[in-house]
Amino acid sequence: MPAKGSNSVTKAFDMLELLGDHAEGISAARAAELTGHPFSTAYRLLGGLVESGYADYDPATKAYTLGMEVFRLGQKVAHRRGFAGSSKDLLQALTTSTGESSILSVRRGNAALTVITVDGPQFRTTTDPGDESPLHTSSLGQALLAHDPNRDRTIDELELEPRTPHSITDPGQxxxxxxxxRETGWAGQSEENDVGMNALAVPVFDLDGRLLAALALAAPVFRRPLDELIEFVPQLKETATAIAARMPR
Incomplete structure (x- = not known):
């Protein structure tokens, strides 16, 4: 990950992003190597993040990880956009009625960013709030990309790397x-993003027809094939409409 900017604020944000990519932790030396910063710069940036609560430092492993302040800010953003505070119960109701895990994601660059997850009664989802999934492999990403007015240009920008042997890697496909x-109103994928998992997603539009997010149900292939998930499309769309109605305008 090369350094993206020269000013201290940009460097600090680059370092935060690096920590986000290394949930297991990273040393100052490795951070310097990946960012291209001198060790002294990386060490100073990491120290500042620790001091402000945006990073944690483990003296035993000499590793830096994201701090709780990042989580706090993330929760504030989710609440401000109406996702965490006013939509969680809708996903919980969806999971209760379907028996499957529900996931709400938004577009972040060329990825789908997980905002809320509600685990099904028999397994936990393969994504957590803050995780990102490729637009071309996940049902959430495909639902978001399908309604991108510049999707042809976006497809040209995507690397279309496979996550599984079933992933779409051909632009035409x-x-x-x-x-x-776009014709059916839902996106379904079987083991394209995670081996052993099916998922079905629908877009979430606000009252003015603007794309806000995507809502999905995920289930292991051994318990519910994609054809059975498709039966939940009406419930998914109903929940998506309810989520949109609660969003601040």
Whole structure:
């Protein structure tokens, strides 16, 4: 991860992003290597993040990780956008009625950022709030990408790297899939993003028709094939409409 900017604020944000990519922790030396900063600069930036609560330092392992202040800010953003505070109960109701895990994601650059998850009664989801999934492999990402007015240009920018042997890696095939999603109103994928998992997603539009997010149900393939998940499309769409109605305008 090369350094993206020269000023101290940009360097600090770059360091935060690096910590986010290394949940297990990273040393100052490794951080310097990956960012291209001198060791003294990396050490100073990490020290400042620790002092402000945006990073934690473990003296035993000499590793830096994201701090709770990042989580606090993330929760504030989610609450401000109406996701965490006013939508969690809707996902909980969806999971209760379907028996499957529900996930709400928003677009962040060329990825789908997980905002809320509610685990099903028999397993936990393969994503957590703050995680990102590729637009071309996840049902959430495909639902978001299908309604991107600049999707052709976005597809050209995507690397289309496979996450599993079932992932779409051909631009033409992806364009065909996105057209199907726009026609049907839902995106379904079977083991394209995670081996052993099916998922079904629908877009969440605000009252003015603008794309806000995507809502998905996820289930292990051994328990519920994609055809059975598709039966939940009406419930997914109903929940998506309810989420949109609660969003601040």
């Amino acid at each position: 992806l364009r065909t899939r996105l057209e199907q999603i």
